[in-house]
Amino acid sequence: MHPNKRVFINVKDIQVITGKKEKACYQIILKIKQHYKKERHQAITxxxxxxxxxxxQEE
Incomplete structure (x- = not known):
């Protein structure tokens, strides 16, 4: 992996990708965490x- 590539996605990234508002993107993160059975403090890649x-996914 290239040293400057980030691993974790944040709300701003999801807003850019989906075009949704901030609150909707937080809800998307919660749904993904539930799907992958992650705890609240764990990040989404x-x-x-x-x-x-x-x-x-592009390489």
């Missing part, structure tokens, strides 16, 4: 986000 939405 770009890979998990793409897999959850069925998006092909």
């Amino acid at each position: 770009f890979k998990e986000f793409y897999r959850y939405f069925g998006i092909e």
Whole structure:
């Protein structure tokens, strides 16, 4: 992996990708965490986000 590539996705990233408002993006993060059985303090990766939405991930 390239040293400058981030692993974890945040609300702003999801807003840019989906075009949804901030609150909706927080809810998306909660749904993804529930889906992957993550605890509240655990972060979501770009890979998990793409897999959850069925998006092909670029390398």
